[in-house]
Amino acid sequence: MISRNPQLNRAGELQHLLTTEGLPVAILLDILDTAESFVGVTERDVKKIPLLRGKSVFNLFFEPSTRTRTTFEIAAKRLSADVHNLNIAVSAQSKGETLLDTVNNLSAMYADMFVVRHLQSGAAHLIAHHVQSDIHVINAGDGRHAHPTQALLDMFTIRRYKRDFQNLRVAIVGDILHSRVARSEIHALTTLGVPEVRVIAPKTLLPAKVERLGVHVYYDMVKGLKDVDVVMMLRLQNERMQSANLPSSEEYFKNYGLTQEKLSLAKPDAIVMHPGPLNRGVEIDSAVADGKQSVILPQVTYGIAVRMAVMSILAGN
Amino acid sequence: MRIHIKNGHVVDPVNGIDAVNDIFIAAGRILAIGDAPDGFHAARVIDAQSLVVCPGLVDLSVRLREPGLEYMATLESEMAAAVAGGVTSLACLPDTDPPLDEPGLVEMLKYRAKSLNLAHVYPIGALTQGLRGERLTEMAELSDAGCIGFGQSNVPLTNLRITMQAMRYAATFGFSVWLCPQEASLANDGVAHDGEIAARLGLPTIPVCAETVALSNIILLARETGVRLHLCRLSSMEGVGMVRDARQQGLSITCDVAINHLHLSEMDIGFFDSNCHLMPPLRALSDRDALRSGLQDDAIDAVCSDHAPVDEDAKLLPFGQAEVGATGVELLLPLTLKWGMEMRVPLIKRLAKITAIPARILGIDAGHLSLGATADLCIFDPEHYWRVAPSALKSQGKNTPYLGMELPGKVKFTLVNGDIVYEDQID
Known part of the structure; x- marks a missing residue:
C-alpha cells in the first residue's frame, strides 16, 4: 500500500514535484514567490546563480519533447547545475531495460534530481517511490495524468x-x-x-x-x-x-x-x-x-x- | 491414516450441520460424525477445540501458471498455497502458455497435479484454439482429458457468431461455458473504472457498459443456445441487476464474484498502486456494495479468489503497463469471512459460498461432509487475525492489494483424501 502523500517529506516539505493535486497552498505560493525573485535573474546580463552548483540534474525523457526539456535545461543551468539529457525513447528502453533499471543505473552515477517525462500515467510516482531518499523527482509530464x-x-x-x-x-x-x-x-x-x-x-x-x-x-x-x-x-x-x-x-x-x-x-x-x-x-x-x-x-x-x-x-x- | 478430529465446530452447509462434534476419518473417507465407530483407533488426534471444521474450500478461479509461465509461479508453489488457504478443489484457468487447448496439455497438467498429492485440480479448457476466438477447440476430447468446462479466462471473444457456435457446440454435449463479460471494443486499452479516480489519475478507462453490453449479448445467446452458462467475476451494480433479471425470467445461469471486488473499489488505487490493476477493474463504492449484497441475497452464487500470481518485476511498472492480477488463493477464506462478518451473514452461509455452491457449479462431488464422502476438510481458527505479508504467503506471487492488512481466519489443517496435506506451524 502506498498511502502517505508521496510528494512531501516527513517535515511536510516538498520532496518531489509529481502533481499539483494535494499540494498545500503554502507550497504553491512559495513556488510562485520564489519564481518571482528569479524573473529578474533571467533578465540580467549574467544569468547564473550558484544555488545548484555541484548538483547533477538528469533530464529523463521517455517521450520526445523539445520545449519542456529545453526550459528545464536552461533553468538548471542558470542555477549552475550539471545537466545531463537522456533521450531514452531511443536508447535503453528499446533494449528492454525497465524504467526502474534505468533510474537505478543513473542513481548510481550520483544523480541529485530527475526530471521525468513518460507516456504512462503514474511513471513519475513509481520512480519517486523507488529512488533513494536524497534524490528529488520532478514530473515533466506523465501520460494523461499530470504536468x-x-x-x-x-x-x-x-x-x-x-x-x-x-x-x-x-x-x-x-x-x-x-x-x-x-x-x-x-x-x-x-x-x-x-x-x-x-x-x-x-x-x-x-x-x-x-x-x-x-x-x-x-x-x-x-x-x-x-x-x-x-x-x-x-x-x-x-x-x-x-x-x-x-x-x-x-x-x-x-x-x-x-x-x-x-x-x-x-x-x-x-x-x-x-x-x-x-x-x-x-x-x-x-x-x-x-x-x-x-x-x-x-x-x-x-x-x-x-x-x-x-x-x-x-x-x- | 485414521484421524480423529475432536471437539471442532463442524459446519457443513449441505447437511445442515452447525455444531460442536467429532469427526472420524479412515481410508480417506468420512467414517462417522459424533460417536466413535466401534474399535476405532486413531493414528492421529487433532484437537479442534475452538476451531471450525468445514468441507475443504472449492475455488472457481485459480491460475497455476503452468505450462509456460513458471517465472510467475509453479504448480508446486501454487498447490502449496492452495492447501495453505484451505482449498482442496480448484478450477484452473486456460490462460497458460500455450493455453489449455489440447488434450495432451490437460493430461500432463492433471498428471503433474495429481503426483503432488495436494488439492484436486479441475482444468477449464480453452473455448477457442489459442484463446484467439476464431476456431473451436476439441471440447469432447478435452473433456475426456479432464476439463470440467470451457472458457476464455480474461481474453474476450470479439465475434458473436463464434460465441454462439461455441455455446451451441458445448450445449450439444452438456458442457458448461465460463465467460467473463467484457466487450473488448468498449474496454479498448482501458486499465481502470471510468470514474473519479481515473479522471484524477489520467488512466484510460473501461466503462461499466463494457460489462453490461457483453452480459446482454451473452445472456441472449445462452437463452438461444440453451448452454449451461457460468458468468465469471462480475464487477458492477448494473451487471448484478442483469443477472438477477435474467434469472427471474427463468434462465438457469450461475455467477461468481472475486474476493477483490467484494472489498475494494477504485479508491484503493491510491497513488497508482499496481497491485490494484485488476481485470475487470475495481469499480465505484456503489458497485462494490451491490456485489456485497448480491452475494448475500444469492443473485451471486459464489466467491472465487481469481488467483493470479505475478512476478515482482511485472508489477514494478507504471500502472497501465503492470501485469494484471493479484495473488489470492490464500485469502479466499479470510476475505469471505470478513465479508460475512461485515454483512452479518451466518457462518454456515458464508462457507457455502466457498464450498458447497462452487462444488455444485463445477459439478463435482465435493464441498460436503456426508458419511462416506472423500475426506477433504479445512480446519481453521475464525478468531485468529493474521497480517498479510510476503513472508506469510506460500504463493510465489506476493502481489496483493491486501498487503499489510489484518484478516480473520487462519487455516490450521487441510486434509485431502484423508491425508493431512497442510498443518500450520505453531507461532
Whole structure:
C-alpha cells in the first residue's frame, strides 16, 4: 500500500514535484514567490546563480519533447547545475531495460534530481517511490495524468496579470480527457482558491465524473466563455480524429476553436493562454494567438523562472 | 491414516450441520460424525477445540501458471498455497502458455497435479484454439482429458457468431461455458473504472457498459443456445441487476464474484498502486456494495479468489503497463469471512459460498461432509487475525492489494483424501 502523500517529506516539505493535486497552498505560493525573485535573474546580463552548483540534474525523457526539456535545461543551468539529457525513447528502453533499471543505473552515477517525462500515467510516482531518499523527482509530464510545472507557470502568469486568484472565473477549453496539463491546472486553480473553474469540451473529450474535480462543465463555448477572466486553451492532437473522438479538425474549430468573436464574450480584459505548441486554425485562430489579449509568449518566459524555483526549493529540502 | 478430529465446530452447509462434534476419518473417507465407530483407533488426534471444521474450500478461479509461465509461479508453489488457504478443489484457468487447448496439455497438467498429492485440480479448457476466438477447440476430447468446462479466462471473444457456435457446440454435449463479460471494443486499452479516480489519475478507462453490453449479448445467446452458462467475476451494480433479471425470467445461469471486488473499489488505487490493476477493474463504492449484497441475497452464487500470481518485476511498472492480477488463493477464506462478518451473514452461509455452491457449479462431488464422502476438510481458527505479508504467503506471487492488512481466519489443517496435506506451524 502506498498511502502517505508521496510528494512531501516527513517535515511536510516538498520532496518531489509529481502533481499539483494535494499540494498545500503554502507550497504553491512559495513556488510562485520564489519564481518571482528569479524573473529578474533571467533578465540580467549574467544569468547564473550558484544555488545548484555541484548538483547533477538528469533530464529523463521517455517521450520526445523539445520545449519542456529545453526550459528545464536552461533553468538548471542558470542555477549552475550539471545537466545531463537522456533521450531514452531511443536508447535503453528499446533494449528492454525497465524504467526502474534505468533510474537505478543513473542513481548510481550520483544523480541529485530527475526530471521525468513518460507516456504512462503514474511513471513519475513509481520512480519517486523507488529512488533513494536524497534524490528529488520532478514530473515533466506523465501520460494523461499530470504536468505540474506547466500548471505552475500558468498560475504564475495568471497572478502576474490578474494579481490574485480569489475573484476569478477561468475556462479551460479543449481535450480535457487526454490532457495532463488540464488536470494539473484544475488542481492548482482550485487549491489557490479560484471560485469558478469551467471546462468546455464535447462529451467525447471529457473524462467521466470530471465534475468531481471541482469544475463546472460546459459543452457550448458561447455559454462557457461568458464573463471569464482567463481562457486556457489546450492543444488538440491529430490522432483524436482517428479514434472517433472527433469528426474533423474543421468542425472542432467551428465549435471549440477560439476566435476573436468568441473571445469577445469573455471579460474585456480576459487573458488567453496556451501551453504550446499551437495548432493555429485548429484550436486557436492566429489573430487571437498573436493578439493583445494573448499571454502565450510570456508563459514560455515565465516557465524558466518557475522551473528554477521548483528546482531550488527541492534542492533546499 | 485414521484421524480423529475432536471437539471442532463442524459446519457443513449441505447437511445442515452447525455444531460442536467429532469427526472420524479412515481410508480417506468420512467414517462417522459424533460417536466413535466401534474399535476405532486413531493414528492421529487433532484437537479442534475452538476451531471450525468445514468441507475443504472449492475455488472457481485459480491460475497455476503452468505450462509456460513458471517465472510467475509453479504448480508446486501454487498447490502449496492452495492447501495453505484451505482449498482442496480448484478450477484452473486456460490462460497458460500455450493455453489449455489440447488434450495432451490437460493430461500432463492433471498428471503433474495429481503426483503432488495436494488439492484436486479441475482444468477449464480453452473455448477457442489459442484463446484467439476464431476456431473451436476439441471440447469432447478435452473433456475426456479432464476439463470440467470451457472458457476464455480474461481474453474476450470479439465475434458473436463464434460465441454462439461455441455455446451451441458445448450445449450439444452438456458442457458448461465460463465467460467473463467484457466487450473488448468498449474496454479498448482501458486499465481502470471510468470514474473519479481515473479522471484524477489520467488512466484510460473501461466503462461499466463494457460489462453490461457483453452480459446482454451473452445472456441472449445462452437463452438461444440453451448452454449451461457460468458468468465469471462480475464487477458492477448494473451487471448484478442483469443477472438477477435474467434469472427471474427463468434462465438457469450461475455467477461468481472475486474476493477483490467484494472489498475494494477504485479508491484503493491510491497513488497508482499496481497491485490494484485488476481485470475487470475495481469499480465505484456503489458497485462494490451491490456485489456485497448480491452475494448475500444469492443473485451471486459464489466467491472465487481469481488467483493470479505475478512476478515482482511485472508489477514494478507504471500502472497501465503492470501485469494484471493479484495473488489470492490464500485469502479466499479470510476475505469471505470478513465479508460475512461485515454483512452479518451466518457462518454456515458464508462457507457455502466457498464450498458447497462452487462444488455444485463445477459439478463435482465435493464441498460436503456426508458419511462416506472423500475426506477433504479445512480446519481453521475464525478468531485468529493474521497480517498479510510476503513472508506469510506460500504463493510465489506476493502481489496483493491486501498487503499489510489484518484478516480473520487462519487455516490450521487441510486434509485431502484423508491425508493431512497442510498443518500450520505453531507461532
